[in-house]
Amino acid sequence: MIHLILFSIFGIVCVAGAVNLLVQRHPINSALSLVVVMGSLAAEYMLLGAEFVAAIQVIVYAGAVMVLFIFVIMLLNAGEEEQTRGSRVAQLFGIPGMLIGSALVAWVLVAHSGTQAVPAGALPGPPKTIGWLLFHDYLLPFEITSVLVLIAIMGAVVLASPAQAIQQSKKER
């Protein structure tokens, strides 16, 4: 019972944050409501017994990625978004589409999935098990993601540096 209550509380906070992200005009407000969504999702992961995922959700997502977003929003001094004709058309079709789509998916999942209840803390597995899987069964994908992150860092540096800086470094060579 307490599991269901906690699930509902954090689920409502989560959905409220997601809707607030859509409603807010200013990107910084959207970013902060996404932080709320991520925090309550971390609580949901704890309810499912996924401690490791909850920890990296808070540290990597809410900590690192969102700080990067907020840095960029402040760096570019992004203001309120301006309305154009295209966005009004998108609103007209997007909101009913979203409502119909989510109602349909919810109905199908609740009525026809035939799944059992998930007990609280269903996975007794400590992060040790995840580490074992990560470095044994999924060692190759893990190493590939490290290469991917390295490429992403270099790409970000090249893309974000001004064009003159790149030309200058070419001349120096």
Next chain:
Amino acid sequence: MVPLSYYLVLSAILFTCGVAGFLIKRNIISIFLSIELMLNGVNLSFVAFAAQWKAFSGQVFVFFVMVVAAAEAAVGLAIIIAVFRTRETLNVDRVNLLKL
């Protein structure tokens, strides 16, 4: 005891909110935030299924999704900075030409 379908419904709501934001928003940073919201919805269903079938691989895949999302955020924000530097706008309706 919460049925698995409740978790899946929550994840679907988050995903559809992300899709709607992707369609409605005109600020390029808000569009990017909506993509992150979609990734979070997918992660929740991964963890819920992992709990259902007691398969830890689901959590490992969440880890990979997060790594890819972090890499994507880094590169995407660098692209946003480059776009802003050349066009002085964040509105995607004004960024409709490849050539300056």
